[in-house]
Amino acid sequence: MLTPDNFILPLFVHDDPEAGGKDIPIASMPGCARLGLETGLPRAVAEAVAQGVHQVVLFPKTPEHLKTPTGEEAFNPDGLAQRAIRLLKQEFGGEVEVYTDVALDPYSSDGHDGIVRDDGVVLNDETVEFLCRQAVSQAEAGADVVSPSDMMDGRVGAIRAALDEAGHTEVSIMSYTAKYASAFYGPFRDALASAPRPGEEGRVIPPNKRTYQQDPANWREALREAEADEAEGADIMMVKPGMPYLDIIRLLRDNSSLPIAAYHVSGEYAMLKAAAQQGWLDERDCALEALLCMKRAGADLLLTYYATQAAQWLNDDGI
């Protein structure tokens, strides 16, 4: 059975002065917006809490002029993510668990989760150093759980060590363990303008993330990633996307005693919304069924843009 405490609500946040604090809608994700830092964000969190959703994950929309090939803005102590964390911890204290995204893509002028060398190679170890600095700066700002979504090798162990060394032994890690190189992330990349893009003359930028995200045809790699993440100290393991990868959720559930999360990603959300808007599907029943099926497959936690709405549907049913 689904309950509101299964849900983690992903939230996009912006601080664009031209928008005057207003929310900026995301065309490919009806019902979702980049939320104004001081207005829309706390409002959306209050609405979630009112329905019994106490976990959120933050995705900042970085202004273009702050993006660089190496994404240093990721660990700016006064960066948008860090300010959003501080604001939510101040307003909601222990009532809300704040998860963060650890990856360079929202800050990268190349649109990659890692640092791209001029010949197109994504540099694993150099990226991991930056991810550690990013995770520590999020922990300093008050994050409860840091979530590496970048898929570099060895980053969970390195982040655990960096957090511990900085005194953040109590901050947990939710690892994107089995994150596939999926086409279902399209609307998310619209929301953050974070898709891979061509570099300047002379630089080769890979047009996709297939060298570090997993091959959708490969299930055994998910097991190897899970073994590595457990050994490196992950507290929660995630499978992403959700519904097309139910077998992978089940695989990890049967091979680990850690909590398993599934991410019902932007493209899955957009499909349901689009069909519902046409009157072709019953949105409530289909969304709740999709979420229930991921839980049945073995997910304890569900990251979903439907979190507040789904919790409300459940609450209205008196569950």
Ligand code: PBG
């Ligand atoms: C990037 C990141 C992505 C998502 C979460 N973190 C996109 C990507 O890997 O390109 C996708 C989430 C969604 O589609 O809802 N670090």
